[in-house]
Amino acid sequence: MDIDSPLLFPVTTRARKIFVLDETRLPFDQHYIEVKSLEDALWVLETMKTRSLGQVLLFFYCCLLFEETCPVSGIVEKFAEKRPTFDFHLLGMILKEERERCGDLETAIHEFIARFDRMRRDRAARLAEILPNPASVLTICNFNGELIYLYDEMRKLEKEAAFIVCETRPYLQGTRLTFWELNRNRIPCQLICDNQAALLMKDGKVNCIVTGADRSTTRGDVINKIGTYALARLASHYGIPFYPLVQYPKDIRVEDIRIEDRPVEELFIFLSEGTENAYSSVQAIYPSFDITTHEFVSQCIALV
Amino acid sequence: MILEDIKEKEGLLVWGAISGEGLEQIREGQDLVIVPENRPSMTGLKYNIPLLRRHGIRFVYCTDNMVGLLFHRKKIRKTVIFYKQAVENGIIGVPGTLYAATLSHLHGVPVNAVPQPEIPFDSADQDASSLGGKSFVAEKYQKEVILPADERVENEILE
Numbered sequence: 001m002d003i004d005s006p007l008l009f010p011v012t013t014r015a016r017k018i019f020v021l022d023e024t025r026l027p028f029d030q031h032y033i034e035v036k037s038l039e040d041a042l043w044v045l046e047t048m049k050t051r052s053l054g055q056v057l058l059f060f061y062c063c064l065l066f067e068e069t070c071p072v073s074g075i076v077e078k079f080a081e082k083r084p085t086f087d088f089h090l091l092g093m094i095l096k097e098e099r100e101r102c103g104d105l106e107t108a109i110h111e112f113i114a115r116f117d118r119m120r121r122d123r124a125a126r127l128a129e130i131l132p133n134p135a136s137v138l139t140i141c142n143f144n145g146e147l148i149y150l151y152d153e154m155r156k157l158e159k160e161a162a163f164i165v166c167e168t169r170p171y172l173q174g175t176r177l178t179f180w181e182l183n184r185n186r187i188p189c190q191l192i193c194d195n196q197a198a199l200l201m202k203d204g205k206v207n208c209i210v211t212g213a214d215r216s217t218t219r220g221d222v223i224n225k226i227g228t229y230a231l232a233r234l235a236s237h238y239g240i241p242f243y244p245l246v247q248y249p250k251d252i253r254v255e256d257i258r259i260e261d262r263p264v265e266e267l268f269i270f271l272s273e274g275t276e277n278a279y280s281s282v283q284a285i286y287p288s289f290d291i292t293t294h295e296f297v298s299q300c301i302a303l304v
Numbered sequence: 305m306i307l308e309d310i311k312e313k314e315g316l317l318v319w320g321a322i323s324g325e326g327l328e329q330i331r332e333g334q335d336l337v338i339v340p341e342n343r344p345s346m347t348g349l350k351y352n353i354p355l356l357r358r359h360g361i362r363f364v365y366c367t368d369n370m371v372g373l374l375f376h377r378k379k380i381r382k383t384v385i386f387y388k389q390a391v392e393n394g395i396i397g398v399p400g401t402l403y404a405a406t407l408s409h410l411h412g413v414p415v416n417a418v419p420q421p422e423i424p425f426d427s428a429d430q431d432a433s434s435l436g437g438k439s440f441v442a443e444k445y446q447k448e449v450i451l452p453a454d455e456r457v458e459n460e461i462l463e
Contacts, residue, residue, distance in 0.1 A: 271346075
């Protein structure tokens with residue numbers, strides 16, 4: 001199938017400039033931000049203009065273009081300070097190994113991105129083998145077009161698939177990104193409020209859960225978007241398998257990974273324009289990830 | 305405030321519109337009230353928070369999908385569900401009632417069910433397609449949004 005999603009590669013580089021898809025403006029506006037400096041990149045990262053694969057690509061391109069002003073180790077630290085849950089130290093090590101293998105940074109980055117895309121396509125193919133037919137897949141947040149790959153691989157196996165997308169408060173990545181990109185590719189999908197998940201599971205409307213994972217351990221624990229743990233725990237209760245898509249699991253204690261607390265004003269960010277200040281005095285919390293321990297994970301689907 | 309500022313078992317989770325009876329229970333417990341937003345209508349933000357503020361009761365606001373993490377981190381001592389109707393062997397409550405009740409049950413947190421009041425509250429948001437009255441779904445895809453329904457919870461989950 002012809003795949004149409006700017007989220008597959010949300011950050012690009014042309015003529016030694018970086019262009020970042022502003023994901024906060026989707027689905028209304030497909031706008032790219034030109035990143036001219038490391039400071040620009042850090043602002044883009046901090047304000048959630050990009051995340052997930054976008055932050056990986058942004059990191060690589062910053063290393064490529066701004067290494068003269070800041071060494072890769074310094075870029076790692078600056079990125080990790082902005083998004084502490086994600087493993088930018090690991091990305092720095094990957095980049096170092098790739099550079100040693102390829103000889104130069106630009107080739108290393110382009111080869112890595114091409115290989116990563118082949119690996120995620122392969123990961124989707126392996127998951128397609130596992131999922132039931134027909135599959136009614138509950139999902140949360142957005143993982144950059146990989147559900148489109150999954151649907152395509154399901155069709156190759158002559159399996160039917162449809163997706164139920166949790167809206168994913170507060171940033172609505174489920175609504176604004178996943179539901180949007182699935183519809184754009186004419187893939188059957190429905191949208192729910194996050195709290196409707198339990199009823200759908202109880203009523204037998206869902207027969208598997210598929211999510212991304214920002215971090216994972218070799219034991220099978222995952223850290224992902226807030227709300228993932230509740231889905232996994234409920235799925236375990238209702239006998240529904242839970243499959244996170246993971247990359248580069250580490251032999252570490254999941255409890256030692258810092259969970260990022262984001263500014264609470266962001267809880268109100270899409271509520272309605274101009275109301276953030278109206279709610280600024282509301283005492284609130286915004287932990288942006290949660291931990292799902294291995295006993296609630298049916299199988300991690302890894303990049304290989 | 306951050307999650308770690310909430311002490312273990314300090315929280316009392318509310319789901320649905322708080323009634324006068326519920327308010328008394330909350331006062332007695334002197335807990336920190338955990339107020340999820342309660343999508344789609346945002347009852348938590350638009351009804352419960354002003355009510356708790358008027359009565360000088362401590363609260364902390366979160367999105368509905370943060371409730372799992374709060375249970376996982378043992379922040380919640382008790383859950384109070386405000387239901388619309390008592391039925392044989394259970395209750396019927398607003399969207400997400402089953403989500404909150406089942407997560408409570410799975411984490412060994414007791415649930416108290418209390419009738420909810422009639423609230424003079426008319427939300428612009430009827431389903432996941434909109435937030436604060438603004439639609440995030442193109443009209444042609446609107447039919448693919450699953451309309452939230454009232455949810456039944458059996459007594460065995462509430463015990």
